[in-house]
Amino acid sequence: MAGAGAGAGGVGTGIVTRGWRALPAPALLLPALGARLSAGLAAEAAQRRLFPWLAVAFGAGALLFLTVADGPPVLAAPLGTGLALAGAAVALRARAVAPALLLAASFVFFGFAAAAIRTASVAAPVVARTVIAPLHGFVEALEEREEGARLVVRVVRLGEMPAAERPARVRVSYRRADGLRPGDYIEAKARLLPPPEPARPGGYDFSRDAYFRGIGAVGSLLGSATVKAPPEPAPLALRLAAGLDEARNALTRRIAESNGGQGGSAQGGITQAGAVAAALVTGKRGLIDQDTNDTLRAAGIYHVVSISGLHMVLAAGVVFWLARALLALVPGLALAWPIKKMAAVLAMVAVTGYCAFSGWDLAAERSLVMTLVMLGAILVDRPALSLRNLALAALISLAREPEGLLGPSFQMSFGAVAGLVACARLIDGRLWNPEGAGPVTRGLAWLLATVIGTLATTLVAQIATAPFATYHFQTVQPFGLVGNALTLPLVSLVVMPAAVLGILAHPFALDRPVWWAMGLAVRGMLDISAWIESFDRATVVLPAFGPGALGLMTVALLLLVLPVSGLRWLGLAPGLVGLALAASPVRPDLYVDREGGAAALRGSDGRLVVLGKPPAFVLEQWLKADGDGRSRDDPGLTAGARCDRLGCVAHGPGGVSVALVRDKRAFAEDCARATVVVTRLEAPPGCAAAHVLDRRFLAAHGSTTLRFTPEGAVVETAKRPGEARPWRPAPVKAPAPPAPAAPSQITPGPAAPAEAPGPTAPAAPPDGEDAEVQADP
Template identity: 40%
Template sequence: MPAGAGARQSGWAAVLAGAAGAWIGARFVEEAEAGRLALWLPVAFALGVSVYFAASNEPALWAAFGLVGATGVVAWAARRGFTTAWLALCLLFVALGFLGGKLATERATAPILAGAMRAEIVGRVIEIEPRARGMRRLTIEIDAFGKLEADARPHKARVAIAGKPEIAAGDQVSLTAFWRPPEGPVRPGGYDFARVAFFKGVGATGFGARDIRNLGPPARVGMAAAANAGLERLRQRLTDRVTRAIGGAEGTVAAALVTGVEGPIPQNVQDELRGAGLSHILSISGLHMALVAGALFWLARAALALAPRVALMWPVKQIAALVALAGATFYLALSGAEVATQRSYVMIAIAFLAIIVGRPALAPRNFALAALIVLAIDPESLMGPSFQMSFAAVAGLVAWFETRRDRPPAPPPADRFGRIRRKIAAAVALAIMTTLIAGFATGPFAAYHFHRVTPYAVVGNALAEPVIGLIVMPSVVAGLLLAPLGLDGLAWAVMGQGLSLVLAIAREVSSWPGAEGGLPAFGEGAMLLFAFGLAWLCLWHTTLRWFALVPLTLATVLAAAPARPDVAVDASGRFAAVRAPSGELATLGPGSGRSFAAKVWIAADGADPPPKGAASDVRCDRDGCVAPLIGGGLVALSWEPSALEEDCRRAALVVTRLTAPPGCSTTAAVIDATVLASTGSLSLFRYGATFKAVAARDPTGRRPWSGTSPSTAPPVEASTLTFSAQKPKEIKHADELAVDPTDDPEDEAAGEEDQ
């Protein structure tokens, strides 16, 4: 190429780069003048929280304070420069988020049960939750735990019980059960039950309860504890009242909407709601809180407007906002104040406070302030699907309503019927658009956490949400207002009819072909790109927002081709799964196809339901199981010492809940109790003769909720193996074995994930 041509191309490139930089700078100034930069401060705070929870070892408190101090000094020094001041302020909020996560951990730190044990406990019941199969799950504040000293005794424990005696919140009980510390993720990157339990103060979970005795109310109890017990008893009475008044599946769904107590909703109803994209109605969240508070606001404002003197002399709108805020506060307390409900309440409270002071209720700054308050109060909630999906939906809706507000209104039709038709069409379009936007915003998070897609969710929500908004939730408000007078029966009857229609919609939509499908689990990198792209799209106001297509496209590409493990191992070493030649996961273990771990693995693999044919090459006997590996060799799951010697000699990979003999690792890659104690559950990826392990927790690190010290268990070491032809043992099909009677159905873990 001639030198002159190269110089001209370089010159044009410089001109284009300069023009692009000037254009971006001008848009950035527009965003700043509109006050949009402040909307990124909660994002920076959330980034700091994420960095804290991603750490392998627990950061020191002094280091977190030091980070805040250092970034504070930088922010002060950079205060005079526009761009540098904003960037420095974002860094300060990253440090504040990191400190917020650390302080939340310090507040929650409490003893965790050191290991599995059977023991008698004595304590006060603080919560009762109905579960499937007539079970109840008790949350107990512990007074005595076997022979454990006070400094080793968990503060709270959860246990599932069946049958009598009758127990109410506030009663003191004693019972004997098999206890264990809360378990970590069933698979690496999965829902961390141990971390969630840690921040709820639960240090032990139990099953197989017996010798249950109700000791009655404790002799002495504090005022706050007595108030909480009274409120919990009110919730239980109202739950029973609603369930009996409505009956059937509608009654259990109604109880979930009124008091937040999710009773034993039939599995087929849960499946139908999920298939129609309506499972979110079972958790009291933004939709329910907004409908209840909105109904109270409308009723109070209409009632005050009936008195002309009051309407002229008093700030009716502000008074109605106060009434609605008080009602929302009562609904928060009555519904159990779960984390999702608390977040919804904070957003509703900020909206009504904005009305009281004469500001717009639905504004981006209000949303950003709500996110910042929720993260400051409960940083750990950032890591769960509830926070991510609720704020993603609100961010999308606020951004869309903001663009609609900027458009000039269309001229109204001249005739009355034309105006009515337009209002009806606008209401239908609004329902469809809000469903589409919320679905787009929450879809990546739902796929990441639950590995499911519901293509007809738009149809299901468009049909069901008008029923929920116009019949079901107004009936909740009417029932709660009339319950003290004993006149609530009609309200519950109307609510039951509305829920019957909602369940009929769910039944119909979920029956359509392709109503629900699975997605293989994708990595955190794709999820972070999705989150960043969504934030960029919603928080900017100018054409800068369309640069969000870059991270969103990259995230889609990464999520479309995730790495799928060749072998999965649960933290106990009792269950495993291996990639079959068909490409599907075959599960190994006692009754493994029905175990909670198997359900999680199969869902994360994008399969629905676990195909029976996938386990055809799995062979099991009373000593363990074997299955062929893709690429040659066998994986052996050993339960008994007598099987270990042969498995170590013949298998390429040995998984056992026992401690393997030292010589075993010279002939096979070994995952035994020692390895699993430091790693938790494992996903293994095979590269030729090598297995690459991805662990649920860093084997060299320790967090307060992990319950394992790296000093007591060495990290797993990579093994390079060569294989030769091997014959499987003469053993039976896995399906011919009975379920291990000690296999816990993981009701505790499943209940946590539902929340």
């Protein structure tokens, strides 16, 4: 029996062992996964593909500071930690994996420190409330628009405001700017507001962009502006910037007027073809009207009018080709000197000048860095288009302006180029070039390669940039592939070469025929865009998804693009999860303006009902975030809301009622009946509504959304009370009101500003979206 028992025990153990080995136990797979990971990292190191991850780590550190850090850090902490980790990586350089991980960690801290240094270096006062006062200052930049102009003024004096509170620059609109020029010293009465905060939680934050541009207030000039003699000479840097801006304005007007009468609506002798042609050269987009902007967006080619990667590459390419061709005509130079490198140097000089003349915009500067790095690779006999060069350009851009990481321009530019580099072999024209073929066959093969290459390039760029474009703009252009395929040949072969030729001919006053010819190509581009806009559902509005989905899709893009080993397939999992989250976003049921002057509630039909009169830009942001394709002027937006002089009332899902209070006399009734009370006033103590979003609460929390669930309302706000962000000035404190008695009332934040903008104030610039436009591939 004992032997039988032992035999039985042995048999049982074998069955269990074999069964255990057959099961996919994660613990048993860990050694194999670890070995594969080590082998993959070793392959990446052998191919020198770990360097691009340093740029990713640097960006992660900058992102950590810009989104999470609350207050200024002690710079010695991130810098010291980064240096210590880098030293440890050097000490352990004989190891296989540890040095790479330590070096990546050190770059996280370096990126954190770079963002902190940049934030401190641009620190300047920001107005905390509406100010109406005499403004004295220098016109630093002037952009003509359809009506009037938009000025950036370097402030010298603002009423009696002390220097410690006075903003360094303000951006103002002015309806009568004919007599003003950049560099003028002006005196005018101005109405200034704090740069607007997000229209919704997670939305575009103009106040952050304005802070990093040195703009401490936005608004308008009231009455006329008088040009006076300055109390002291303008700084040299300002005079240079103003002179350059004046030259840009003069060339913008010259290009636009050279295309008068070409067709399309002409205003003041300027057609939209001329306005777009001027924007392509000088970066001044103020003369382009809203209808043309919408047409270009519907065709998916709005990136063409934003001077960035496409323009830099084409300008550099044209100059490089012309310089090399001219140098090759001189036998002595062609045989004795490296004319390819000489042409690269000339192209670097030319493209830098182009960037400066176009306004040195953030998107143009990042594209310039990328172009210079790739031209520099020619000088050291390296491949121009590589992920290492792209990573180096990203590191330089992030070190200079880490805040750009949060904008769509940086994300889409580098995402598109990374996708193109990774897929370069698949879209290389040499795959379609048959060896030993005759001239006709080679010509057909070249044509096929050009068509397929254009389509493939556009497709890859659109796929790589789709997550970022959808996250920031909530729109998709299904026919963008067609629009880019039809218009980019015009831009590449006619428009940009004409732009380079026109700039060269301009000093000789021989440029008007060139601008006219360029306008013909631009007119063709606009006609193609208008044709695509006429398609059904040329623009599809999608509900906004959260940063979590964008983060997962970004990780997926990095994993699919950067590795050369099998590690790239690790990107499938986060990509699929991110797509699933983006496809099923959670939409709020109530949007509340940051000032309490308006709201939008989900009605019985599932669409938003607007209460009050929100600023046009704010309403547009709400509609897009909700996936609502209606225009902000649609009269049906207010259907379902009952309004009078005291306020508005509407009913939402689950019997929820929302009251917008305009007059304090409505508090007694609305506090007793409504589920949510929204007001720009200060609610009385004891207001019995379940949620009170009044002036005190919104001053501390900013724009707010509510989602009504069976368990209660889920509240999201644009900011946290007491959150220290340099681009968000602390509210001006008023005498503290009595504490509210209702326990269900949302706890109010700090006191509201002493003077809040009125309901007709320009709470956000109507062209706020232009601050960051879709970057080009």
